[in-house]
Amino acid sequence: MSKAKEKKADAAAWIAVAAGTIGALMATLDISIVNASLPTIQGEIGASGTEGTWISTAYLVAEIIMIALSGWFERMLGLRRFLLIVTAGFAIFSTTCGLAPSLGQMIIGRVGQGFTGGAMIPTALTIVSTRLPPRQQPIGVALFGMTAVLGPVLGPLIGGWLTENASWHYAFFINLPISIALLILLLVGLRGGRRRPDLLAHADWLGIIGLSLGLGCLTTLLEEGQRDRWFESSLILTLAILSGIGFVLVGIGQLISREPVLRLSILRDRSFASVFLMSLVVGGALYGILYLIPQFLAQVPDYNAEQSGYVVLLSGLPTMMMMPLFPLLVRIIDVRLAVALGMAFYGASCFLNAHLTAADNGGQFVTAQLLRGLGQYFSLLFLNQAATTSVEARFAEDASGLFNAARNLGGSFALALVSTLLDRRTTLHMDRIGEATTANSPTGQAFLQQLGQGLAHGDPAGGMTRGLALFSQQVQTQALVMTYSDLFWLFGVIMFVSIPLVLLMKPLPRTGPSTAAA
Structure with missing residues (x-):
């Protein structure tokens, strides 16, 4: 190994990595930070429930477009100038959202947040792959991977806490001091890169x-x-x-x-193509399950947003605790084995939640969430490492854009699958329970009579009516719980079926990451 390759990153490089990590964390937080506040926001700006969904959708749509286009903007403007522009823009659009008096202004602000925040996610991985020498890249990858795990996990918890204890406006205003600190770090840590305005002429x-x-x-x-x-x-x-x-x-x-604008030809590389596909799968599981758990806890044991947030946060603990070990593990564990292990942990954690009952609460998810955290650690962090080393350094921006777009797109596919199956499988289970236990069957009549007597309070007819209503509610709850179990089982199957994709990946040298991305 040459001395140039042995050279360690200087302080400016680590400041740049810190800036990239903070920017990526801020952008991923804002994907979900408003979810817990949506009912309150809708009420204050006069939006219906259907209209309010665009507060989240506008951000996601703009973000995924910018993630894909960020490599082109970065080449045209230079990394430092590009990040300074989008960071300032993110602060401005966050303020727009926090001061929004109407749905229209809120959506304009969220679209702006999505475009500017979306640029911070892939550029963080680009900074790691271009500013750090190969042997130190795993540290930067671990920091970036932490943002991918903690951002979606912390978002609802922080948003819910701010809404309950201060105001929903602070879910947006919190970005202002962070953006100012980020601008300072970028000015100190990044050098002025080469601009290529000619790209605009023949774009x-x-x-x-x-x-x-x-x-x-x-x-x-x-x-x-x-x-x-x-x-x-x-x-x-x-x-x-x-x-x-x-x-x-x-x-x-x-x-x-x-x-x-985006070199899709790198997908012809079988190793990067497998990383891209597994990013779709892991992203789907990450965002799909982050949606399922709070929904179950809200609908069945009646948890509020803050209580659900603490349960969701459990999956981030293994990542935070094991993050310092990643630079060592990446050198001694084959990346294919690590990713396969992570996906197996992820799948097993889903199977642990595939037998839910109406009596279950947050305690039922503790073991599964900790195991899921291990799955996220091994799958996401090692996939991040593979993404930075699967292609040549000149394709780093394109690889980062495709890898991160795949994770977000996988989340969109998963949420579409969840919303569809929640509706259809709940209806199916209600029909099946209704067929098996009708009000006219001896078992059904005995159960209804028992309910009616317990709710009569001196009014037998009213007690029977209340008993029928309670019976219907219990059937619906049981059907809903069975549907959640089905969805966890399905995510588990998807994770295990996807494990063979690791065979297409290239192993990293045992002495350290590949120098391709250096």
């Missing part, structure tokens, strides 16, 4: 328009599909067509552009 406009149209429409389709009954809706059908047109334009741009 891959087909690719830019295609990615914006394809990813934007696809994300909106997945977010709104179940609410609009999928392809029964002309809106969903139109979004699907526009998304398809967008991806066709991207393909044409890859063929005719001198320098495509």
Whole structure:
């Protein structure tokens, strides 16, 4: 190994990594920080429940578009200038959201937050792969991986606490001091990079328009599909067509552009392609389960947002505790074995929650959440490491954009799957329970009579009516619990079925990460 490769990162490089980590954490936090505050926000800005969902959807749509396009902006403006612009923009748009008196202004602010915040996620991984020498990259990867795990976990908890103890406005205003600190770190830690304004003159406009149209429409389709009954809706059908047109334009741009906006050719590398697919799967499990657990706890044991947040937070503890070990583990454990182990832990944790009952509460999730945290540690962090080393350094921006877009897109697919199956499987289970236990069967009559007597309070007829209502509620609750069990089981199966993808990955040298990304 040459002396150049043995050279350690200087203080400026670590300040740059710290800036990238803080920016990525802030951006991932804002994906979910408003979820616990949505009912309050909707009431204050005069939005209906359906309209209020766009407060989250607007951010997700804008973010995934910018994640994919960030490599092109970075090459054109230079990394330092690009990050300074988007950090300042994020602070401005956060203020816009915090002061929003109407739904329209809130959505404008959230779109702006999504565009500017989306740029901070892939650039954090780019900083790690370009500013740190190969032997120190695992430290930066661990810090970045922590943001991917903790951001979605801490978001609802922080948002719920701020809403309960201060005001929902502070869920946005909290970004202001962080953005100011981030600007200082960027000015100190990053050098002024080379700009390439010529990229604007011969830009891959087909690719830019295609990615914006394809990813934007696809994300909106997945977010709104179940609410609009999928392809029964002309809106969903139109979004699907526009998304398809967008991806066709991207393909044409890859063929005719001198320098495509996003080099999809790196997906021909089997190792990176497998990392991309597993990022889809792990992202789906991450965001899908982060949605399932609070929903179950709110609907069955009647937890509030803050109580649910503490249960969700448990999965972040193993990552925080084991993060210092990652630079050592990445040198002694084959990356393929580590990712397979992580996905197996993840799948096993899902199976632990595949037999829920109506009597279960947060305690039922403790062991599964800790095991899930181990799964996230091994799968996400080692996939991050593989993403930075699977391609040449000149493709680092494109690899980071694709890897992070895959994780977010996997989350959108998972949430669409969850919302669809929650509706359909609950109806199916209610029908089956109703067929097995009818009010006219001897067992059903005896049960109803028992309920009616307990609720009569001197009014037998009223007691029977209340008993029927309670019986119906219990059937619905049982059907809902069975559906949640089905969904956890399904996520477990998906994780285990995806494990063979690790066989397509290239192993990292035992002496340290590959130098390709240095």
